[in-house]
Amino acid sequence: MAAPKERLRCPACGWTHWNNPTPVLAAIIEMTDREGQVLLARNAAWHGRMFALITGFMEAGESAEQGIAREVLEETGLRVDAPSLVGVYDFQRMNQLIVAYHVAARGEIRLSPELAEYKLFRPEDLRCWRAGTGYALADWLTTRGITPQWLEPPAQPAETGA
Template sequence: MSTGAAPFAFVEAGADAACRAALDRADRLRDDPAALTALWLQARVLLLDDKGHALADADGNLRAPHGQDISEGPGGVGAAVFLGLDAHGGGWFALEAALTAFDAPRRVDLRSAAALWPAFEASVFAQARALQHWRSRHRFCGVCGGEVTLSRGGWQGRCQRCGAEHYPRTDPAVIVAVSDGERLLLGRQSAWPARRYSVIAGFVEPGETLEQTVAREVLEETGVRVRRCHYLASQPWPFPGALMLGFAAQAEPDVPQVSDELEAAAWFTREEVRAACARGEWDGADDDGEGPVLSPSISISRWLIEHWLAADADRHAR
């Protein structure tokens, strides 16, 4: 089964592409200012505004000029962050747009880019946005409050007062397609569009295994008891910095009872889920008022739902 365009590079466990990334992160170059400077002139530079939107052309396509057209090169605080090397050995950097004289007619947010841009460009944007978010929120040391300066191509912060080192943070979260053998468990939050449902998700807590997180989150949010689960796939989710770890779980056919985290939760038959998938991407227009609306195709949640449908169909075919 294919995962489609995989805008944020999620892949199913064991897939050939599982070890490939959009860019070679080239950690070996982060401590080599001469190498970064040599890459800069011909490198592509992804420019982000203060809201985390990427500069784009009039049609919404990525507009990443070469370093030689940008005023700021790789260096310390506020200068370009080294993202990595593409398949041709070309460098990619990210830079705050306000530091340049370069402008573009449009700004594109990350969710729009994930849906519309090629997977490579969307993945590079996701990497740049996550780093920008980390940098903007770690200007001062959490140990002593001293000012933090950046090194290693923008990937390491060091406190100028106590010397503590700081690194970009990724928060692990599980996301799980729960089945009782015949039905799929879906929940919805009150802030979502009407009738939008998704699989269950939650952050890993200290001292937990991923499997324990699956069981705890499903029980806390829906009152359903998980019997067993197994890992399927992962997807970076840079809103702002999560890593979604996808599971499939078998559970007791308990009646869902929601807490304050969800507005509703319910079991859905394969026929109901198949009909929801057939509705395609739904933008809230022409609402027929019938059946659940599923997560958009850029998310691993939609992939997990379709994976469950395919596995369920295969099980009944045997």
């Protein structure tokens, strides 16, 4: 049995900060009017050229399916059809639990200001990343009969003696 975990507790009122993982919704958006290409986007706050799934948080009172439909609409201007659960994934580095969906969408893509750009990829051209939503993408590709291809981590600079 594991030892009890230490928690942050307010000495004045006794309130406990549990630090439970935050659920995050993620969408694999398949564009049905663009030969089934998958939309990946780059967050405006990110440096470099990393493109990823559309993600966001649930609002109080909505289901996960409603939340992913709202997030996709807010961030891309696209309405989705029939969200289907891909899986639930651990993302401990960010203390998150990712709930990933596949959604079909069509129409004009209009990015929100939080996204800088998007790219469309044929499913067989996608490259998965070994963190968070990358595992969801790999699982979805596998269900389509596509062997996931993995991005190699960037090379670390060699250490030099001082």
